Structures are given as C-alpha cells and as structure tokens.
Amino acid sequence: GSHAAHASEARENGARRNLSPDAVINLDHGDPTVFESYWRKMGDNCTFIIAGYQSISYFADMKNLCWFLEPKLEEQIRRLHHVVGNAEVDDHHIVVGTGSSQLIQAALYALSPPDEREPISVVSAVPYYSSYPEVTDFLRSGLYKWAGDAQRFDKDAAYIEMVTAPNNPDGVMREPVVNRDQGTLVHDFAYYWPHYTPITCPVNHDIMLFTVSKCTGHAGSRIGWALVKDKEVARKMTKFIEINTIGVSKESQLRAAKILGVISDGCLHFGSPDADNFFEYSQRLMAERWQQMRDVVKRSEVFSLPEYPFQYCLFTGEFTEAHPAFAWIKCKETAEDCEELFRAHKILTRSGKRFGSDPKYVRVSMLNREEEFNLFLERLSAIQEISNGN
Ligand code: PMP
Numbered sequence: 001g002s003h004a005a006h007a008s009e010a011r012e013n014g015a016r017r018n019l020s021p022d023a024v025i026n027l028d029h030g031d032p033t034v035f036e037s038y039w040r041k042m043g044d045n046c047t048f049i050i051a052g053y054q055s056i057s058y059f060a061d062m063k064n065l066c067w068f069l070e071p072k073l074e075e076q077i078r079r080l081h082h083v084v085g086n087a088e089v090d091d092h093h094i095v096v097g098t099g100s101s102q103l104i105q106a107a108l109y110a111l112s113p114p115d116e117r118e119p120i121s122v123v124s125a126v127p128y129y130s131s132y133p134e135v136t137d138f139l140r141s142g143l144y145k146w147a148g149d150a151q152r153f154d155k156d157a158a159y160i161e162m163v164t165a166p167n168n169p170d171g172v173m174r175e176p177v178v179n180r181d182q183g184t185l186v187h188d189f190a191y192y193w194p195h196y197t198p199i200t201c202p203v204n205h206d207i208m209l210f211t212v213s214k215c216t217g218h219a220g221s222r223i224g225w226a227l228v229k230d231k232e233v234a235r236k237m238t239k240f241i242e243i244n245t246i247g248v249s250k251e252s253q254l255r256a257a258k259i260l261g262v263i264s265d266g267c268l269h270f271g272s273p274d275a276d277n278f279f280e281y282s283q284r285l286m287a288e289r290w291q292q293m294r295d296v297v298k299r300s301e302v303f304s305l306p307e308y309p310f311q312y313c314l315f316t317g318e319f320t321e322a323h324p325a326f327a328w329i330k331c332k333e334t335a336e337d338c339e340e341l342f343r344a345h346k347i348l349t350r351s352g353k354r355f356g357s358d359p360k361y362v363r364v365s366m367l368n369r370e371e372e373f374n375l376f377l378e379r380l381s382a383i384q385e386i387s388n389g390n
C-alpha cells in the first residue's frame with residue numbers, strides 16, 4: 001500500500017515538475033495552490049474520515065438561525081477570528097455558503113427592498129472585483145442592478161456598496177466611498193488575513209464576508225462565511241441559500257472545521273523554529289515572492305507595481321507591508337495593451353478592463369505553484385530585456 005502511495009505521489013510531483021519551458025502559464029484566476037506545500041508538510045494532521053452513515057441529513061442544527069451550519073464549523077470560525085484578531089464575531093450571526101460567491105448573492109438578495117419598482121443599484125469603486133458585475137446582472141434580477149463605479153455614483157436613491165478590503169485586484173485597504181444614508185454596505189474581507197496584509201484592527205461591520213479559499217487555500221472545498229449583525233438580514237441570507245442549494249455540503253463544512261482548527265492550534269506555537277504556524281509560513285512565502293517580483297520589475301522601465309505602507313500588524317507584532325494575492329501591474333508605455341503583451345509571452349492575466357479600469361493594467365495571480373511562479377518571473381524578466389534592448 002505505502003509503495004503504491006509513494007509511486008502515485010512521485011507521479012503527481014513529476015507531472016508538476018515537468019512543466020515544459022514553453023508552456024502557457026495561467027495567472028488569470030486566483031487559484032490558491034501556493035499553500036499546497038504547507039499542507040503537504042502537515043501530512044495527515046488534517047485527514048479525517050466520514051463513515052457512510054454519517055452526515056446524511058439535510059439539517060445540522062435546527063436551533064440555529066442558519067440551520068444547515070455545522071456546529072463544529074461555527075465553533076472553529078469564531079475561534080480562528082479570536083486567535084487572529086481580524087474580526088469581531090461576538091455580536092454576529094454566522095451564515096455559511098458554498099464559497100463566499102454564494103454569500104455575495106445571498107447578501108444582494110437580503111439587502112434589496114422587496115417591493116420597489118426599480119432594482120436597487122449595486123456599486124463598487126474602480127478597480128473592483130470583476131465578479132461583482134457578472135454576479136449582479138447574470139440573472140437580470142428585478143431586485144438589484146449593477147451601477148458601476150462607486151466613485152461616480154450620483155443617483156439620489158438607495159444603493160448597495162461592495163467594499164473589498166484588501167481590494168481585489170490592487171491590494172489596497174479600502175473604505176466605503178459613497179457615504180450616503182440610503183446606502184448599505186457589504187464588506188468583502190476575503191483577503192483580510194495576516195499572510196496578505198497587516199492586521200491593524202479587528203473589523204466590525206454589519207455584513208462581513210470571509211472565505212476558506214483565500215484563507216487556507218482550500219478553494220475546492222467551496223466554503224465561505226458571512227458575519228451578520230442584523231438578525232433579519234441573516235435570516236434572509238439563510239433563506240436565499242435554502243432556495244438556492246438547500247444548505248451547504250456537510251463534508252466540506254466538516255473538512256473546513258478540521259483545517260481551521262489545525263490552523264488555530266498552530267498559532268499557539270508562534271515563532272517555533274519549524275514554523276507550524278500557517279500564517280507565519282505563508283506570510284514568509286508571500287513576502288519572498290513579492291521581493292523576487294519587485295527585484296525583476298525594478299530592473300526595467302516597462303512595468304510598475306503599487307507600493308504599500310508599512311503598518312503594525314497586531315497578529316505578528318511586527319511592522320510589515322502588504323503582500324497581496326494579486327499583483328496589479330501597470331504597463332508604463334501608454335499605448336500598450338498589457339494583457340496582450342503578456343499573452344504574447346504565454347502568460348495569461350486578467351485585463352484592467354475587467355475591473356472597470358484601464359487596459360494598461362493587468363491582474364496577475366501570486367498564488368500559483370512555485371514552478372509556475374518561477375517561470376513567470378523568468379518570462380517577465382525576458383520581456384523587460386527585449387524592451388530595454390530596443
Ligand atoms: N470575494 C473576493 C474579493 C474574491 O477575490 C473571491 C475569489 N476570487 C471571492 C469573493 C469568492 O471566493 P470563493 O467563492 O471561493 O469563496
């Protein structure tokens with residue numbers, strides 16, 4: 001048995017190591033496989049077994065407002081926020097979703113007035129996460145409608161503003177920009193974790209979205225959660241998920257509970273030499289990647305990257321700068337379509353246009369496996385050499 005396991009592991013590793021030198025590298029999606037190396041190191045610590053007779057029911061806890069939320073997951077979510085200190089949880093209901101993607105839709109449903117003739121406007125400041133317009137308008141809802149850049153929203157009417165902090169694509173910590181009293185806010189905190197950005201305070205808002213995808217890297221489990229202050233809003237979000245998928249996979253919830261628990265346990269050993277602490281390990285990884293990329297970009301005139309302030313992180317107890325999950329790269333030559341330039345060098349990125357911004361920007365994922373990231377750096381360096389040679 002163990003021989004076969006080794007052989008298959010070797011094949012798996014082999015397949016990844018054999019990336020051909022002219023392979024297309026896909027950095028369009030933020031697929032968080034960078035953390036695979038950590039979880040491989042953890043071996044069987046997160047392995048758990050579900051027998052055929054377990055977790056059969058639709059229901060998890062009928063006493064809970066979110067009746068399909070596994071109590072173990074709720075416990076580990078609250079515990080992790082206490083350990084990391086990134087969000088206040090004690091005054092909030094928790095609603096679990098199939099990724100935070102489902103919770104974005106649940107929040108739009110819950111915040112839309114049910115009896116208006118006009119759909120409510122949904123806005124977010126440019127550059128905004130490219131899924132917001134897609135998700136908002138996909139089913140042509142009569143309840144809500146995408147209204148674009150929050151900076152330019154001048155309608156004297158109710159609105160929902162998506163506030164993404166740190167922001168996808170550019171990594172900036174954000175605040176609401178419309179600031180009128182007819183507005184409701186959805187705070188998307190997918191990236192408010194110590195590996196991406198200094199934790200400067202425990203955030204405390206009416207609706208806050210988090211996701212396992214960007215926290216631990218287990219995007220395939222499709223688990224997100226909303227921290228919701230208002231009981232009626234939490235109830236409506238739960239109703240949306242009931243109508244949409246009658247709950248959220250229990251296998252996924254239990255696996256997520258296990259993994260979050262292991263991370264919280266690991267945080268008790270902060271500063272240990274073998275870096276069992278997930279955030280310590282992953283922060284180091286992100287910092288290294290950003291350093292390597294800044295070194296390459298610095299050597300030329302073609303590209304530029306945003307700068308982030310050094311801030312005191314309450315979690316690590318150190319002054320650090322952000323190391324975002326995406327690089328928001330600007331092509332300095334104004335005529336350039338940056339996505340096209342990268343595609344010509346077999347690197348797939350997402351154009352600034354998709355974020356309501358300019359085609360001279362692209363968003364590049366920093367979360368791929370090491371081999372792809374290294375190939376990306378080589379090619380980035382080559383683009384600049386060609387250009388410098390001109
Ligand atoms: N919000 C933001 C800002 C994101 O970047 C993402 C993932 N790219 C999501 C939400 C959705 O992630 P998931 O559905 O995997 O939880």
